[in-house]
Amino acid sequence: MNVSTTTEQARVFRQLQLDAAKTQTERNKLGQFATPTDLAFDIVQYAKELLTPHSQIQFLDPAFGTGAFYSALLQLFSPTQVKESVGYEIDSHYGLEAISFWRDTPLQLHLADFTQAIPPSCDDKKANLLICNPPYVRHHHLSRIEKQRLQNQTFQITGIKLSQLASLYCYFLCLADAWMADNCIAGWLIPSGFMDVNYGQQIKEYLLSSVTLLRVHLFHPNDVQFADALVTSAVVWFKKTLPPSNHHVEFSYGKSLATPNKSKLVSVETLCSTPKWTKIGFTSNNTQSNLKQFQLKDLFTIxxxxxxxxxxxxxxxxxxxxxxxxxxxxxxxxxxxxxxxxxxxxxxxxxxxxxxxxxxxxxxCALPIAEVQANYPMLWQYLQMGVDNGISDRYLCRHRSPWYSxxxxxxxxxxxxxxxxxxxxxxxxxxxxxxxxxxxxxxxxxxxxxxxxxxxxxxxxxxxxxxxxxxxxxxxxxxxxxxxxxxxxxxxxxxxxxxxxxxxxxxxxx
Ligand SMILES: C[S@@+](CC[C@H](N)C(=O)[O-])C[C@H]1O[C@@H](n2cnc3c(N)ncnc32)[C@H](O)[C@@H]1O
Known part of the structure; x- marks a missing residue:
């Protein structure tokens, strides 16, 4: 099925109907705030920039809803490029509708709790592209038993002991680690809170040392992404591979992922020593809004x-x-x-x-010496001088063929x-x-x-x-x-x- 904007409009229409059939309290409980179409599209489009062109995609959305990201995925990639798409949705109210809506596509949507699902055991069954807008459920909505289970599972998978105060999205992000193949690209649309509060510390450590954090985009605090959820959002991009030495992360602010108001590169060292990441954009004096920072290796082969x-x-x-x-x-x-x-x-x-x-x-000159001798006698004479003076025997010359190329x-x-x-x-x-x-x-x-x-x-x-x-x-x-x-x-x-x-x-x- 080739997804068109008409399909997306139909999906959004169903989403609104499904939202309307629930109370705000019910939706809060499971963090049911769908990603607006433009934002979902922006996010998947950026993912496309990060992926190797023409790579076969194994997509995972652990909090599927009706599939805002899946819809964008099918609009931005050809059906042959999308090798596999897996989703999890806990609430059959949205999940059944999504299964029916996407029935003509190869989506495998599981109506289940992602945090209790068993991740694939081998790498080739895991995702190489994970996009997620997880439920933002705060810790006080999680029962003691639930928290204990989530904490244990997170610890088993990542070795991270999350704080009692961590929101559900923190567990989602850590647990998803087991679902990602090596070098998987992940884009998480999450509240920016983790960047500044104590319970986010372990998440930041994970992002800086267990994976390669590529980019953090912060929306402007006044630009609330979800009409019905009052949080400041960030999109956090990382790759499942250890960070290279002297790694820098792009921090961008405002407007959209494609055209942020400003952007700068921040070293991992700076991030380690900056307790509040949301302040990073405003502390530096060298960020000019008409300039964008790059490492030279991103612009040149040197x-x-x-x-x-x-x-x-x-x-x-x-x-x-x-x-x-x-x-x-x-x-x-x-x-x-x-x-x-x-x-x-x-x-x-x-x-x-x-x-x-x-x-x-x-x-x-790349010609064989016999050809040089036959056709370019003056050059041959000059090269003979090089032989007589031992130049042809020098280390670098000896290792070239012919030595005068x-x-x-x-x-x-x-x-x-x-x-x-x-x-x-x-x-x-x-x-x-x-x-x-x-x-x-x-x-x-x-x-x-x-x-x-x-x-x-x-x-x-x-x-x-x-x-x-x-x-x-x-x-x-x-x-x-x-x-x-x-x-x-x-x-x-x-x-x-x-x-x-x-x-x-x-x-x-x-
Ligand atoms: C913030 S919404 C995002 C929905 C959709 N991906 C989008 O971007 O529009 C989070 C979704 O996760 C679902 N959800 C909440 N807890 C979940 C869980 N434990 N496992 C799987 N899905 C869950 C909610 O029902 C909701 O549909």
Whole structure:
């Protein structure tokens, strides 16, 4: 069944009828407040961004209701992509109606208490996408026996001992851990309360150490998401995998998931030492509403420039090229080392060569030596010199085939000088170079290759190139220095991975 907006309208209509047939007290007891269509759609759409494209989806909604998320799922993914969909709903008032409504779809809806259901034992039966708006039932509506059971179960599954004051949604979130396959993406629409109150402490610990917290979006306190439930909501996104070192979490605020009013990256370290997460958005001074923060690794593939193994032999001046009569087809423009690069923005001539006082060329030939000898005698003579001088036997050359071919490092508009001292004339250890030319670079530079999402934006917006470069230059020296390492004599170095951890604020329009 291909779900259309008409289907969704029909579902919402049934939801309203079912809600109307119950009293507010009854609905409070089981936390029966359906997710509005737009919000459900926004949430599933964001999940789509987090999932690997075309992955087969095993979906789980542990508090199904009539299926606001399921409806969005079927609108946003093709039926062939949705491999399995499982739901739990405790109340047959909603559950039976949902079964009937979705009967032409492959939904497996269990009319049962999710907190008592037995999770699948093997990973391939577990979900890889879990979206849930759990019941917000407060602790004083849970009986002592009920709480005891929930606490024991949570402890068995996650090793977390939840406080007596925890609301039902906290148990849902912890118990669902057993239903998630490795790398499962989870999106929870929950009250923001857990971020500030004592009983949320264990939830925050779980989010920071047992899984990889990806994003927390907080709706504005005045923008109550549910017309009939007076709580401030958050959407918490995480992945079931341990967090990488130096991990940062996106905190976004207001409006919608797709277009928040502001957003910033916060290190796990900061989150560990911040008792009230809802305050995070308002304490920082470096959040500008027109800027969005990214780690460089989310925008670029960062590679060290090419290692020739013998720059004196492979990198030649124009005069040397002429003197040795080397064929042009085996020469590529290459940037001089940062020491000799006196400008930070490199213009190009019509051929794409950099306009610099010193023009350098990289020798790079992939032809077998016999072919070189037959067709390019001057190049062959030059290579013979390399053999005679022992260059072909050097470690890096020996490991290339042929030894006079080079690693593939196409040109990129962005480069970084990753080694430097603070006590230079410029006073900055690292420089970002904007390269308009087709010149590549050796390993005295890190080359930042825009990832497709940035590359596409750059191709569509001619101003963005300079804006990104400016933003890179605005990364503070302190941040770069603390990502990198310092060597004796005050020499700072940045590895590609370390540069990838640095945070840049670039225009939200991107
Ligand atoms: C906040 S509503 C969300 C419904 C739906 N997923 C949506 O987003 O519109 C929570 C749903 O969970 C159901 N529920 C409450 N306790 C439950 C439990 N222990 N197991 C399964 N479902 C439960 C409620 O009946 C209600 O339909």
């Amino acid at each position: 590679k060290r420039g090419l290692a020739t193994g013998a720059n004196n032999f492979f990198v030649l001046t124009k005069e040397q090229v002429l003197a040795y009569q080397l064929p042009i087809e085996f020469l590529t423009s290459i940037l001089p080392s940062p020491r000799y690069l006196l400008i930070d923005e490199i213009e190009a001539d019509i051929k794409g060569n950099p306009i610099l006082t010193q023009q350098l060329f990289l020798l790079d 080079q690693e593939k490092r196409p040109p990129s508009p962005f480069l970084c000088t990753y080694m430097g001292r603070q006590d230079t004339k410029r006073g900055r250890p690292f420089r970002f170079i904007l390269n308009h030319s087709q010149a590549t670079a050796t390993n005295v530079y890190l080359i930042l290759y825009p990832l497709p999402v940035l590359a596409q934006a750059l191709s569509q917006n001619s101003e963005l190139l300079k804006q990104v470069w400016q933003a890179l230059n605005e990364i503070s020296d302190e941040m770069l220095m603390c990502e990198g390492r310092v060597y004796g004599g005050g020499l700072y170095k940045l590895e590609p991975k370390e540069l990838g951890n640095a945070i840049v604020s670039i225009p939200r329009s991107f």
